[in-house]
Amino acid sequence: MDFVLRRLAAAVPVLLGITILSFLLIHLMPGDPAQIILFGSNSTPEQIAQLRQQLGLNDSLPRQYLDFLGQLLHGNLGTSYATQNSVAHELLSRTPSTLILTFSALAVAVIIGVPLGLVAGVRPNSLSDRLCRGFSFLGVAIPYFFLALVLVLFFSVKLQWVPAIDDGSIASLIIPAVSLGWGYSAILTRLVRGSIIQELRSDYVKAARAHGASEFRVLMRHALRNSSIPAITTIGLQFGNILTGAAITEVIFGRAGIGSFLATSITSKNIPVVQGAVVLIGGGYVVINLIIDLIVGAVDPRTRLATAAA
Amino acid sequence: MTEHLNRDVTDATPSAMAPSTPGPLNPVLLSSSAARRFSRRSMLGLGGAVAAGFALAACGSSSTSGATAASSTSGAGAAVPSAAPVAAAAGGKLVMGISSTPDTLDPGATGLALTLLITFALFDPLVWWLPGKNGAASEFHPGLATSYTVSADATTYTFKLRTDVTFHDGTKFDAAAVKATYDHVVDPATKSKSGLGALGPYKETKIIDASTVQIIFSAPNAGFLHQQAAGNFGIISPTALAKYGVTGFGNHPVGTGPFTFGEYVAGDHLTLKNNPDYKWGPTVLGTGPAKLSELTFRIVPDDSGRYNALQAGQLQIAMNPPANDISAASKSGKFTQLTVPSIGTPSGMPINVTKFPTDDIKVRQAIMYAVDQEKLTKDVLFGVDVPAHSVLTPITPGYSKPSSALYSYNPDKANALLDSAGWVKGSDGVRTKGGKKLSLEILLFTGGGFELPAQFVVSELSKVGFTSNTTVQPLATAQGSFNAGTHNLGAFGYYGADPYLLNIWANSDAIKSGFNWSHYSNPLVDAKIAKANATAADAARNTLYEQVGTTLMQAAMYLPLWDVNGAFTMAPSVKNVSTTLNGYILFHGTQVD
Numbered sequence: 001m002d003f004v005l006r007r008l009a010a011a012v013p014v015l016l017g018i019t020i021l022s023f024l025l026i027h028l029m030p031g032d033p034a035q036i037i038l039f040g041s042n043s044t045p046e047q048i049a050q051l052r053q054q055l056g057l058n059d060s061l062p063r064q065y066l067d068f069l070g071q072l073l074h075g076n077l078g079t080s081y082a083t084q085n086s087v088a089h090e091l092l093s094r095t096p097s098t099l100i101l102t103f104s105a106l107a108v109a110v111i112i113g114v115p116l117g118l119v120a121g122v123r124p125n126s127l128s129d130r131l132c133r134g135f136s137f138l139g140v141a142i143p144y145f146f147l148a149l150v151l152v153l154f155f156s157v158k159l160q161w162v163p164a165i166d167d168g169s170i171a172s173l174i175i176p177a178v179s180l181g182w183g184y185s186a187i188l189t190r191l192v193r194g195s196i197i198q199e200l201r202s203d204y205v206k207a208a209r210a211h212g213a214s215e216f217r218v219l220m221r222h223a224l225r226n227s228s229i230p231a232i233t234t235i236g237l238q239f240g241n242i243l244t245g246a247a248i249t250e251v252i253f254g255r256a257g258i259g260s261f262l263a264t265s266i267t268s269k270n271i272p273v274v275q276g277a278v279v280l281i282g283g284g285y286v287v288i289n290l291i292i293d294l295i296v297g298a299v300d301p302r303t304r305l306a307t308a309a310a
Numbered sequence: 311m312t313e314h315l316n317r318d319v320t321d322a323t324p325s326a327m328a329p330s331t332p333g334p335l336n337p338v339l340l341s342s343s344a345a346r347r348f349s350r351r352s353m354l355g356l357g358g359a360v361a362a363g364f365a366l367a368a369c370g371s372s373s374t375s376g377a378t379a380a381s382s383t384s385g386a387g388a389a390v391p392s393a394a395p396v397a398a399a400a401g402g403k404l405v406m407g408i409s410s411t412p413d414t415l416d417p418g419a420t421g422l423a424l425t426l427l428i429t430f431a432l433f434d435p436l437v438w439w440l441p442g443k444n445g446a447a448s449e450f451h452p453g454l455a456t457s458y459t460v461s462a463d464a465t466t467y468t469f470k471l472r473t474d475v476t477f478h479d480g481t482k483f484d485a486a487a488v489k490a491t492y493d494h495v496v497d498p499a500t501k502s503k504s505g506l507g508a509l510g511p512y513k514e515t516k517i518i519d520a521s522t523v524q525i526i527f528s529a530p531n532a533g534f535l536h537q538q539a540a541g542n543f544g545i546i547s548p549t550a551l552a553k554y555g556v557t558g559f560g561n562h563p564v565g566t567g568p569f570t571f572g573e574y575v576a577g578d579h580l581t582l583k584n585n586p587d588y589k590w591g592p593t594v595l596g597t598g599p600a601k602l603s604e605l606t607f608r609i610v611p612d613d614s615g616r617y618n619a620l621q622a623g624q625l626q627i628a629m630n631p632p633a634n635d636i637s638a639a640s641k642s643g644k645f646t647q648l649t650v651p652s653i654g655t656p657s658g659m660p661i662n663v664t665k666f667p668t669d670d671i672k673v674r675q676a677i678m679y680a681v682d683q684e685k686l687t688k689d690v691l692f693g694v695d696v697p698a699h700s701v702l703t704p705i706t707p708g709y710s711k712p713s714s715a716l717y718s719y720n721p722d723k724a725n726a727l728l729d730s731a732g733w734v735k736g737s738d739g740v741r742t743k744g745g746k747k748l749s750l751e752i753l754l755f756t757g758g759g760f761e762l763p764a765q766f767v768v769s770e771l772s773k774v775g776f777t778s779n780t781t782v783q784p785l786a787t788a789q790g791s792f793n794a795g796t797h798n799l800g801a802f803g804y805y806g807a808d809p810y811l812l813n814i815w816a817n818s819d820a821i822k823s824g825f826n827w828s829h830y831s832n833p834l835v836d837a838k839i840a841k842a843n844a845t846a847a848d849a850a851r852n853t854l855y856e857q858v859g860t861t862l863m864q865a866a867m868y869l870p871l872w873d874v875n876g877a878f879t880m881a882p883s884v885k886n887v888s889t890t891l892n893g894y895i896l897f898h899g900t901q902v903d
Contacts, residue, residue, distance in 0.1 A: 036786045045823065082413045084501060084557055093576050149614070156622040164622040165407070165610050166578065254407075254610030254619070256577035264410065264611055267757055269784055 007293055011286050018282035022275045023068050033057065036269050037081050077276035082268060087276040091258055095280070098257035101180070101249065102242050104173055106235060108181025109188055109242075112139075114231070116185070117192025121227075122219065124197050132189060139186035145248050148179035152252075165254040176249045183245075184238045191234055195227035229300050236292030240285045401584075401601025402902035404884065406627040407616035408607050411577050414560030417544040418495040421503030423805055426541035427629075427894045428607055431582055431600075433544020433565030436469050436488065438592045439536060439807075441705070441889055448705065448891055450535065451592035454483060454545055454566065464530040465513075471521045475590050477547035478570040485523040489515040490548035492525060499556040505542035508807070510534065530844050532851060533808030536707070540807035540892055566590065568600035568898050579608045595888050596899030605897055617879065620645065626881045626902055627895075633692035639879050646884070649694060650876040652893030653706050654811055656698030657760070657803035658870040659752075659767065660792075660827040667748055668798045672731040674866035677799075678717040679724035680774045681767055687872050690766045694877050698870035701812070701862045705891060708809030708842070708855025713863035724774040733775060741775035752780040753797035755788035760801040763871055767799070792827040800827045803874050805892050809855040813839050816862055828867040835861055 026033060034051040056064055071078065077087040113136070120132035152175055156164035163172040199205060200223055208218050247259030254260075258277055265273035413422045417429040436455040441448050455469035475483035492515045495505045511529040518524060527534070537543070550564035563571050568591060569582035582605040589598055608625065610616045617631035617639070631639070639645040667673045683697035699714035733741035733748050741748040752768065754760045761782070768778045778799075783791060792800050802825070804811055814820050817839060818831035835858055842854035862868060876893035886899040 032786070032790075035789070083560070084414075085561075090576060097578075152615075152618050152622075157618055160622055163624050164618040165608065165615055165624055167608075167624060168578075252612045252615050254578075254608065254612065254615055256575065256609070260611060261577055269786055 003297060004294060007290060011290050014286050015283060018279060018286070019069060019072060020065065022278040022282070023065050025275050025278065026271045027061070033081070033271055036271075072279065077279065078272035080265075080273050081270045082265075082273075087272045090273065091261070091276050091280055094256055094258045094261050097255055098243070098246055098250070098259055101173065101176055101246050101255065101257060101259075102239065104177035105181035105184065105242050105246070106239065108177050109184035109238070110235070111185075112182065113185035113188025114192055117189040117227075118196060118219070118224065120189065121193040121196025121200070124193075129193070132193070136186035136189035139182040139184075142183075144179045144183050144245055145252060147182060148175060148249060148252050151175045151179055166256070172253070176253045176255065180242060180245050180249050184242060187234060187238065188231060192227055192231055195230055196223050199223035199226050225299075229296055232296055232299070233292060236288055239288045240281075243281055243284070401603060401900070402883075403604040403606070404602050404626050404897070404900060404902050405606040405608055405624065406629060407610045407619055407625040408629050409609075409611060409613065409616070411609050412580070415563040415571070415574070415580075416500070416546070416560035417542050418491065418505040418546070419500050419502050419560055420505070420542070423504075423892070426892065428580065428582075429544055429563065429565075430541055430567070430890065430894065431569040431605060431897055432563050432567040432571060433546065434475075434567055434590065435539050435541070435544055436471075437535065437539055438595075439539035439891060440592070440594060441891060443594070449594075450539070451594055453539075453592060454488075454590065460535075464532045464534075465527045467525045467534060468518070469523050469525070471523060472590055473521050475566050476587060477549070477564055477566050478585060479547050479550050479564045481547045481549040481564075483545065483566055484520045485517040486520075487545055487548050488523045488525075489517055490551055491543060491545045494546065494551060494556065494559075495543070497556060501557075508537040508540065508542050510537070532843065532845070533810045536807040541890075569602075569605055572604070577609055579606055581606045591898050595896055596886065600898055601886075601901040602897060620879060620881065623881075626884050627887075628879045630877050631879050633694045636694050636877055636879055637692040644882070646880045646882055648878040648880060648887060648889070648895065649696075650878070650889045650893045650895065651696060651703060651705055652805060652874045652876065653703060653891045654806035654874075655701060655706075655802065655804040655815070656703050656870045656873045657695075657763075657801075658698060658868055658872075659760075659764075659799040660802050660815070660868055661866060662795055662798050662800070662827070662829050663865065663867050664829040665751075665795055665798055667733075667743075667746075668750070670731055671866060672727045673733075673748070675717070676724040676727040676731075676774060677771065677776075677869055678866050679720045679727070680776075681770045681869060681871070682719040683871055684719070686763060686766050690762050691872060695872040695875050698873045700870055701816070701859050701868055702809060702855075703873045706806070706809060708812075708852045708859065710856035710859035710863075712856070713860040716860075716863045717866075721774055728775055735775050739772065739775060740777045748776050750776055750778040750798040751796065752778050752799045753788060753791055754780065754782045754801045755785040756782055757785065758801050758803075764801070767869070767871070793822055793824075795829050797827075799869070802827060802868075805874075807892065809852075809858075810839070810843055812855065812858055812862075813843075816858065816867075830862070830865060830867040832861070832865070 032048070032052070033055060034048045034057065037051060052058060056067060059067070075088055077091065079085065080087050080090055083090070116132040116136060120129040123129055152164050155161050155175060162174050163169065166172045196219075200218075205218055205222055208222055209215075213221075243259070246257060247263050249255070250257045250260035251263050258280065262274060262277040262281075265277070408424060408427070410422070410424060412420070412425040412428055414420050414425065415429060415432070417426060417433055420426070420429070435453045437458065438451040438453045439448060440451060454475060455471055458467060458469045460467050469488070471485060471488070472483070477483060477487070481487070492509070492512065494500055495502045495509055496512055510531045510533070511527045513526045513528040516524040516526060525534070544565055544567070546559065547564035550562060551559050554562040561574070566588075568585055568588045570585045572581035572583045574580045584600055584603050586599050588600065591597065608619075610619060613630065613632045614635065616625065616628035617635040619625045620628040620631070636647060640647050661668050661674050661677060663669060663674070668677070683699065687693060687695050687697045699717070700710060701713065702709045728741055728748070731743075733743045735741050750771065752764055754764055764780055768780060771778060788800075791797065802815070804815070804825070815825040815827065816830060817824070817826060817836050818833070819836070820826035821829050821831065838854055838858050838861075842851050842858070845851040845854060874893065876895070878887070878895060880887065881902075883903040885901050885903060888896040888898060888900075890896055
């Protein structure tokens with residue numbers, strides 16, 4: 001319990017840092033927000049000045065930040081410049097799509113990466129090891145957006161097996177999830193392989209074998225369980241990366257998630273949306289890391305003690 | 311005006327569009343005096359001055375305000391068609407891929423040209439203004455108004471309204487709806503963008519009786535008839551406006567159009583349903599209800615993604631796929647390409663007349679001679695777009711042919727002009743004068759589509775001795791830079807239904823905060839634009855604008871490059887797509903086999 005509280009407390013400054021960074025976005029990006037909002041409406045300088053006043057852009061920075069934070073605590077992320085709708089609402093309506101894509105990609109990564117790592121790690125430097133490593137190397141070497149295009153051209157355009165863009169069906173999720181997940185599967189493969197090799201050489205495995213445990217039991221019950229800790233941590237860390245990758249994947253496949261929303265909002269300088277998305281993604285990242293730490297703590301009590309001692 | 315329409319456009323025009331086909335409108339009215347009244351020439355003859363402003367922000371369909379969506383909504387409280395009529399069901403369903411999310415579905419509030427593509431299916435204007443058939447001049451056609459008159463000073467437009475029209479929510483269309491629509495545009499709460507600019511010096515809408523309405527301006531506004539047809543003033547249901555509120559209406563659009571609002575999933579797709587009661591469309595677009603039972607706009611920001619989805623059979627129309635895909639598509643023969651020239655200014659580069667070295671007219675004229683628009687459109691734009699040679703596109707009223715003949719590609723002339731201006735070519739091919747290089751600052755804005763064309767221009771200019779430095783800024787930043795005049799060459803392109811748009815980029819008032827990115831100041835041009843706006847006679851008005859165009863070209867203040875087109879790559883199953891004057895398409899008679 002103490003560990004959980006400590007871990008929660010540690011997340012607070014990080015979250016604050018995220019809010020400061022995203023708040024500063026509006027001031028770091030070139031261009032006057034009031035002008036951006038009124039662009040194309042033939043507005044007078046007076047109208048622009050009035051809007052600046054309304055938006056509170058004339059207040060001091062700390063004052064503006066505290067206002068921003070206050071609004072944030074009430075779940076208010078401001079209003080989209082483009083649609084005049086609530087940013088929080090627009091982001092939340094797109095969140096499920098992104099989460100589905102992210103978790104599907106993670107699932108693909110795990111489904112491909114863990115078995116390959118296992119096979120590779122059992123017999124290091126064998127042919128199967130080399131094949132598995134080659135496959136994983138391919139995943140890292142090919143950028144996922146390129147992979148996505150190749151898969152679309154082959155499976156959607158040529159064979160017409162799966163849709164080329166999102167149509168709400170599960171089939172239309174396959175190529176995005178595979179292209180996004182494959183690269184991360186490679187990381188998992190290498191990680192699991194390394195840990196398996198290490199674990200299989202460890203004393204407790206020797207002890208287990210000496211007790212007459214079958215090779216399969218040794219592998220699954222002992223080696224894999226201990227290998228799963230770095231794997232879980234890595235999956236957690238990759239979650240953020242996959243979210244980033246989701247942005248481009250969503251654009252390519254016309255998926256209405258926060259990633260494509262963020263991408264198009266950046267090009268149109270829809271700053272409140274960018275701010276909101278940064279808070280949401282950054283916050284989500286912190287929360288995921290927190291959850292991963294708690295899971296790892298549950299799986300392996302040693303990490304809990306180490307944290308407590310530190 | 312339709313000289314740039316390729317054959318597909320003509321083919322796509324359904325036979326039912328022949329004006330002789332009896333429509334739901336009173337044929338007596340149409341065939342006699344009203345028919346005459348609805349021709350464009352007589353129309354403009356009634357006009358006076360314009361203060362219409364511009365439509366839709368620079369740079370075509372790439373949006374400035376762009377990318378976000380309204381929340382997920384459905385239904386609109388609209389009367390859902392109980393049963394699609396047989397004719398409608400026969401037309402099938404059409405899915406079209408578009409590049410960005412509409413900012414709102416309220417035509418009066420939008421700042422995004424793309425939105426009008428959708429709202430044209432939901433709303434009808436009082437009077438339609440459409441391309442003529444087979445290369446004929448653009449024409450006015452009755453819409454929700456059967457006839458109209460314009461006061462001699464072009465401040466008062468009196469419309470006689472149809473009495474048999476019902477909104478999708480069951481509200482009866484009448485003068486009050488017209489008043490509600492125009493008052494809504496000027497309501498500050500609407501935060502109207504292009505609509506407000508296009509409306510000009512609006513004073514009020516006066517209800518004479520249920521079927522007669524007057525739109526009154528505080529100053530002459532001859533361009534209003536063009537503007538009212540350009541899409542921003544689709545008539546909206548006052549009931550729905552009251553129900554959903556000024557800002558909520560954009561998520562619950564209710565009009566009188568051939569399609570009703572169905573479902574909108576933010577950032578993903580928008581589905582419209584057939585309106586079986588529709589019978590008030592212009593005959594030229596086909597009579598009776600639309601044939602499609604369903605029309606879906608799917609938002610696919612990735613240009614190649616739209617083309618891939620078209621190939622995969624998920625889309626029947628892909629809007630503006632990448633030029634190389636269009637080229638591949640037409641070579642494959644599997645798809646039909648529809649290219650719709652647009653109204654307003656061509657895409658081109660404003661030349662700053664106040665910054666060295668483009669403050670010298672000889673340098674500017676050398677630039678005009680040095681760039682080969684034909685080669686640009688062929689090689690860089692894959693033949694999708696049309697070369698441009700003037701400050702207005704050919705379908706825009708007031709387009710001047712003489713100005714387009716001023717410069718044709720002639721590098722020898724460019725070299726001679728630079729020689730005579732004292733610029734000496736060095737061993738590295740770059741000209742110098744008094745120790746200064748003939749160097750140009752080229753400023754582009756993100757998403758304007760100018761990156762490749764600008765590279766072509768740079769290469770063309772280097773052949774005659776220029777050296778150039780290109781920078782790209784986000785649009786809002788670039789606008790500040792353009793107004794500050796840090797550039798020699800910029801990037802520009804504008805949709806505008808009326809030549810009065812010249813006022814926003816050639817008028818000296820627009821230098822500091824407007825779109826006069828050439829920093830061009832000529833009191834004679836200012837006066838002539840003002841005079842044109844106050845000129846009632848059609849021919850005289852156009853003559854004045856033609857003179858302005860010629861003067862601007864003589865001053866070499868703008869390097870026209872290509873006519874911005876709407877490009878639509880379509881599956882062969884799609885039939886009868888009609889075009890609009892602002893580079894879009896209409897679905898009144900469309901069907902999918």
